[in-house]
Amino acid sequence: MxxxxxxxxxxxxxxxxxxxxLWCIVKHFLREQFNKNIYTRVIxxxxxxxxxxxxxxxxxxxFAVKQVTYAQVQQEMLRxxxxxxxxxxxxxxxxxxxxxxxxxxxxxARQELMKFLADSFDSKxxxxxxxxxxxxxxxxxxxxxxxxxxxxxxxxxxxxxxxTRIVDGETDQLTxxxxxxxxxxxxxxxxxxxxxxxxxxxxxxxxxxxxxxxxGGMILLVIIIFISMHLAMQxxxxxxxxxxxxxxxxxxxxxxxxxxKDLDEINVLTDQLNKLAExxxxxxxxSQRMEQEKTRLFSEISHxxxxxxxxxxxxxxxxxxxxxxxxxxxxKYLDTIYTQTLHISRLxxxxxxxxxxxxxxxxxxxxxxxxxxxxxxxxxxxxGLASNKNTxxxxxxxxxxxxxxxxxxxxxxxxxxxxxxIEATENGTIKVSVEVRQDKVFLTVEDSGVGISPDDxxxxxxxxxxxxxxxxxxxxxxxxxxxxxxxxxxxxxxDGKIDVTSxxxxxxxxxxxxxxxxxx
Numbered sequence: 001m002x003x004x005x006x007x008x009x010x011x012x013x014x015x016x017x018x019x020x021x022l023w024c025i026v027k028h029f030l031r032e033q034f035n036k037n038i039y040t041r042v043i044x045x046x047x048x049x050x051x052x053x054x055x056x057x058x059x060x061x062x063f064a065v066k067q068v069t070y071a072q073v074q075q076e077m078l079r080x081x082x083x084x085x086x087x088x089x090x091x092x093x094x095x096x097x098x099x100x101x102x103x104x105x106x107x108x109a110r111q112e113l114m115k116f117l118a119d120s121f122d123s124k125x126x127x128x129x130x131x132x133x134x135x136x137x138x139x140x141x142x143x144x145x146x147x148x149x150x151x152x153x154x155x156x157x158x159x160x161x162x163x164t165r166i167v168d169g170e171t172d173q174l175t176x177x178x179x180x181x182x183x184x185x186x187x188x189x190x191x192x193x194x195x196x197x198x199x200x201x202x203x204x205x206x207x208x209x210x211x212x213x214x215x216g217g218m219i220l221l222v223i224i225i226f227i228s229m230h231l232a233m234q235x236x237x238x239x240x241x242x243x244x245x246x247x248x249x250x251x252x253x254x255x256x257x258x259x260x261k262d263l264d265e266i267n268v269l270t271d272q273l274n275k276l277a278e279x280x281x282x283x284x285x286x287s288q289r290m291e292q293e294k295t296r297l298f299s300e301i302s303h304x305x306x307x308x309x310x311x312x313x314x315x316x317x318x319x320x321x322x323x324x325x326x327x328x329x330x331x332k333y334l335d336t337i338y339t340q341t342l343h344i345s346r347l348x349x350x351x352x353x354x355x356x357x358x359x360x361x362x363x364x365x366x367x368x369x370x371x372x373x374x375x376x377x378x379x380x381x382x383x384g385l386a387s388n389k390n391t392x393x394x395x396x397x398x399x400x401x402x403x404x405x406x407x408x409x410x411x412x413x414x415x416x417x418x419x420x421x422i423e424a425t426e427n428g429t430i431k432v433s434v435e436v437r438q439d440k441v442f443l444t445v446e447d448s449g450v451g452i453s454p455d456d457x458x459x460x461x462x463x464x465x466x467x468x469x470x471x472x473x474x475x476x477x478x479x480x481x482x483x484x485x486x487x488x489x490x491x492x493x494x495d496g497k498i499d500v501t502s503x504x505x506x507x508x509x510x511x512x513x514x515x516x517x518x519x520x
Contacts, residue, residue: 042232054217074163077178114138157192308340397433424449452502
């Protein structure tokens, strides 16, 4: 016996484990299909929602129909009981009390009447007194003296009558019962009439209604599946098209569709993708431009460095090979090598400065700076360099002017402008002035040098650009071609603006303006 129980337990565990495993597989499959795409999610959600709703609706409707039907049946039973009472009241010559002395023909006539009423109203009729004793019944079997009805029916009679329903304990069949007083309403209650009916057809009606609901629900389910499929296709189709478009964008094609879709959300997403594609196209063009600029910059740097290095290499090889015996020539060669080395050093420094400026690594600490005093000190420091070219520097105006800026960067701006003027001027004059006009401070550097041609003037802010009349042999000291680029970026970095005017053969004027700082 114990072995059988253990075997049953093992088999039961295996069955439970198999059912659990099957449930896990089905659950995983349903979750995978639900999360697969919008198409399956819309269909699965709609079908599941409708199925659950149909089940709940069927249960609620069955309950509601049953309650309404039972209420109608109880009201109908109550009306039937009153009609039976009316019919019995018409038989005034027939007492409804069980009497042993009563003639058989009277008993038979009363029994036939009760049976006729029971057949007419499709119910079992019972007449009983206030003690519960059965006076008469419509059943064909012989009435046994002392038979009584249930006490609760007597209580219902005392309360004036009512209806109820009970379930037969043996057959589990529902029975409707109506109890009304027998006689006129004005008479004292002495007897009661009880009608019993088993509405088998009512359960059939409820089942029929439930079947109709299920069939109609299945038809609606099929319709909902087709509608869901159509709706899911309408939603997923433009999204799939957008996915294809994004794939095209990732491959470098930036031509997107501008056709309006049916859904506003898809149109908004399409607009955003179009903007993104335009932005990517701009970034790609900018990247290509920067790549070309970088290539050109490397080429220019290589050219600018190779030229002085070639000169230095040639002089060094001449000296090493012993081709230079004259001390004066040797001294000249060494001066040239030194000059070109300084040129390369300045070129590297300027390149580093340009790199920091363009990358934003140079920070400017903006503090009040006396531009007049700073300009005076720079002019005094560069008078010696100008005198070497028989050029004089004149500080025409030096009004007391305060600006917000970095004193070191301001000094670098002034030095570069005066140095460019000195390089362009020989046996001439350089005029420097600082003056305040309304809310701006203007720094002007004017030379009487060779000037810049109209063709060269727009290009002086480009890297490594030098005007044709400024080009000279590398045996002399010359600039890196980056000075004005650095000056312009430093001016803009300090909220300033620089302008230039020039006439070929008559000189050049640089004008720098900064916002005036009100110390008050």
